[in-house]
Amino acid sequence: MSAAARPAPVSPVVIHPLVVRVTHWLNAVAIVCLVMSGWKIYNASPLFGFSFPGWATLGGWLGGAIAWHLAAMWLLIANGLVYLAYGLAGRHFMRSFLPIGPREVWQDLKEALFFRLFHKLGAYNAVQRLLYVVVVLLVVAAAVSGFGLWKPVQFQGLVGLLGGYEFVRRIHFVAMAGIVGFTVIHLALVAIVPSTLWAMITGRARVEISAEEAAP
Amino acid sequence: MNPISNKVLAPELRRLKRRLLLRSGLSLGALTMLTGCNLTDGDAVDRALWAVSRFNDRVQAWLFDPNRLAPTYPASEITDPFPFNAYYPEDNAPEVDGDTWKLEVSGLVEDRTPWTLARLRAMPQASQITRHICIEGWSAVGEWSGVPFRSVLERIGADTRARYVGFKCADRYYSSIDMATALHPQTILATDFRGAPLPDKYGFPVKLRVPTKLGFKNPKHIVALFVTNEYPGGWWEDQGYNWFSGS
Secondary structure, eight states: GGGGGGGOOOOEEOOOOHHHHHHOOOOOOOOHHHHHHHHHHHSOOOOOOOOOOGGGSSSSSHHHHHHHHHHHHHHHHHHHHHHHHHHHSSHHHHHHOOOOOOOHHHHHHHHHHTOOOOOOOOOHHHHHHHHHHHHHHHHHHHHHHHHHHHOTTTTTTHHHHHHHHHHHHHHHHHHHHHHHOOOOOOOHHHHHSHHHHHHHHSSSEEEOHHHHOOOO | OOGGGGOOOOOHHHHHHHHHHGGGGHHHHHHHHHSSSTTTTTHHHHHHHHHHHHHHHHHHHHEEEETTTOOOOOOGGGGSSSSSSSOGGGGGGGOTTTTOOOOOEEOOOOOOOOHHHHHHHTSSEEEEEEEEEOOSSSSEEEEEEEEHHHHHHHTTOOOTTTSSEEEEETTTTTEEEHHHTTTTTTEEEEETTTTEEEEGGGGTOEEEEOOOOOGGGGGOOEEEEESSSSOOOOOTTTSSSSOBBBB
């Protein structure tokens, strides 16, 4: 039977390794807890002229919110370290996130905005790569500024470097806002391409195999 | 900045909150997360949160460097007016008579003689301009002067191998700190704020100034101190604020 007679070869392949899936979902839990409890903490002394609605917060009162925040912190750290170690040592970052060139980002962004960019399961376009790298850096920024706020005396070198306690509060807020902004876009894209959700759960997707990949 | 809004609470409410650290806070996201797990019982999650908080106490004690000083600031950076903060409104701040005031001393000490204000003022004094950081997030720079707490502990013959120093206050507030922090060079029994005796709102006649801890670990209007190995807790700590709360 000739290959031309068959439909395009399709095979379920693992596009998200187990480590990535587990750390993704643990991270999602940690981030949701941290953001919602963080909003409650913010409300105790709002930095800007608004408060977060109570229904969107976690902890019930300031003490409860801090208890959640400083518990979820450990989940974020432990899980984040596993993810970063895997990503750096296992070449996951290099394979999935690089290269990110301004030209590719601009090209893919234009196509995405006009809904001409097609999502290929298992491969990230340049905009995705950029967003994923940025959100990893935002989480690192939130964690580092968070350490500064938690221990402004013990980590006073860090706090001084970042502009002082009051400025670090703002860094922490901006990092949170960036993470929430990413999450909104991320969830919107998952809603547009729901198969990505299934892929992040099972790790598998039916990917069309290109000619050279199908070749023995 | 609204330092007192959520601090005026009836005692019953406090007890309830302590028990329901989590359950009262169940919201959309928490419900979503807990669906499908066995942790739908709020008390179980509460116990987990308390356990992590005790773990965080140990981590902070380990991170605490007894020789690292809190940053100090020039007088030009002092926050004016310095915010009032307590679990009650400013009008309710106790008015203590400095002439009859005594600082009771008890627990693992050799000399339990109560201290008068005059005796405290006769001790070698220290002054600091440091940042007071509230658990609510805001901060303010103030200038406090008084007796290094270490020298008081030495003078009363405190067992400095004990784990805790506890404080009781004229406003029924109470708190406690670890011995390492009690011996820190910047921990002082402050009698003055900006060069004048502490006003009532800032804790007349004596407050503990601990720049290596959050504001609520700086009790005001102190009337008694005790050295102990039994965990003394605190007004906020017993409700769920982390006990160590080091900066």
